[in-house]
Amino acid sequence: MNKRYKQKEIKKCLQNNKVTLAGLIETRVKENNTRTTINNIAAGWNCLNNYKDAVNGRIWIIWDDSWYEVKLITSATQMIHCYIQERSKGFQFHLTVVYGFNTIEQRKSLWSDMIQIGQNVNHPWIIVGDFNAMLSPKDRLAGVPVNENEIKDFSNCVKVMGLNEVQWKGNYYTWNNKQSGNKRISRRIDRAFGNEDWMDKWGHVILEYGNPGVSDHSPMHLILHQTYQQEKGKDSMKMVWNKLKALQHVLKQLNNREFKYINKQIEEARNELAEVQNQLSNQAKDDLIGKEKEILTKLEKWSMLEENALRQKARAMWIKLGDANNKYFS
Template identity: 30%
Template sequence: MKAFCRENNVILFAVLENKVKEERAPKIIKKLGDRWRWAANYNADRRGRIWLLWDYSIIDFRVDVVHQQFVFGYCTRIKSNTEFYFGAVYGLHTIADRRALWGDLEPVINNAAAPLVLMGDYNAIRKGDDRFNGNQVTDSETRDFNNFLLDNSLTEMKTVGRQYTWINNHTHSKIDRIIVNAEWVQQWPHIKGVILEPHFSDHCPLSVKMEEHDGKGPKPFRFYNYMAEHKFFITEVEESWNRRSAAKTMYEVWLKLKQMKVVMKNMAKKEFGNIEEKIIAARVALRNYQNTHSDPTRGQNQCHVENN
């Protein structure tokens, strides 16, 4: 773990299914160094399947919920004041146990008024090609998980790297995932997860890289109300929205909105581009007109201050 954190510049991570007894955990975690603070779910499960650790010089983490199948809290990056919710998930092996996971996660998610990311081993699959060389995927395996995502407006983060995250002899499965809410997608649409090499584990580690921004780069798109008054606004919006099939997931809705943003940016550039320069030019023209057509005696022996 120490080498992994150093090589990957880790500042927040979870260790799942560690099989370490509670009395031994502090001694082992201390070997990672003095930069780490940690939380675990021994109070909810005597086996303490979840450790959550963070570099307290970079991350301020507030533990909100400790559960048998997840540890959840609020993160703040101290330097940038970036805020988001983070949850480490370890789903148990039976469908009945995971139903408790979905039910208990739901109010936690609904109370999160900020970007949110849930990472871990869900022990659940979503579709047929999530398993290779094993038992045929049934609807009963996928239904609860997919309904949970749909009901709570969550989506799976796109990932690069390996397709399957767990191997058991000859069976390959994708059961480790990164789940985010709409606020996360809106704030960090460019971020992708990485499925790393498993090394000594039978699971592949999941990684999300969050870069600090220095304020450079393109300005974010902003929608102004005056754009809605443009004569082509409704037509452009309808054409853009209808280019794709009807949205079935929050990810599809996000794709539609992203597509519409391009249309709005082009309209803003074409119809309202350089608006500030146009306003200045109009004010200059107005002033020249007023000076030309006003009383020629006005303006003589006057002192004034302009507030530009």
């Protein structure tokens, strides 16, 4: 993170994803350069770090103070644990950002620290970061096969604490060594876990793994939407309304993400199809025939999505105008 171009890319990532709270690991920034670096990434944001526990502060938590109140609870060489309260809606949770050491023996203190912390947490709790450990034999692609000793401590910690992995989407492998050919190794070492309270409140939230960009790790992006819990004595219809209202923003984002570029995708598929068919007219190779079938399938998919989107918009317009009782229905 000392290089200016990396700071610019991190800043762009935060801005593009509208991030207001972030955990950064493996910073390698000297303590006296902390404020300058943060201002280059997110000017005016606050920062928690673990310089008192580790040389060059292995972990940062940075946030926009207008959005969150953040209080440090404890820190160690491999993690920072804090309490967070969102200012506008007031929801609260605990956050632990992890950057595990490279060896099995060094990581043992991380597992014991996490188990100890878990005994005193009475809020939704999310634990996220680079654990530098794996949970399954398939978590390393190429290189030396994963053995039981590499898995058991991490697996036992998750089991003892009663954690569940947060729903996610994106590439399975979250880190690679940037090598080529037979030397390239990929691993799944970056994860997010929630306790029971977290899963009750935000179990529906999906974490997204992005492309690594300038890093060798995939960034993890999580958007929280508060779920409304049923309270005793509350009107049942009001609670249904609140839940539907809470879904509005989620559905709007889903609509934008899935349908925004439909027309573009259709046009691209048409152009690809024309190009392949032009080649087929000269020579009917098997690979071109296969490619034509793939493009036709893609074109059909996007055309159906376009049709469904238009049908939904028409239905929404009908409902809106009908509810207004205007001349549209006279």
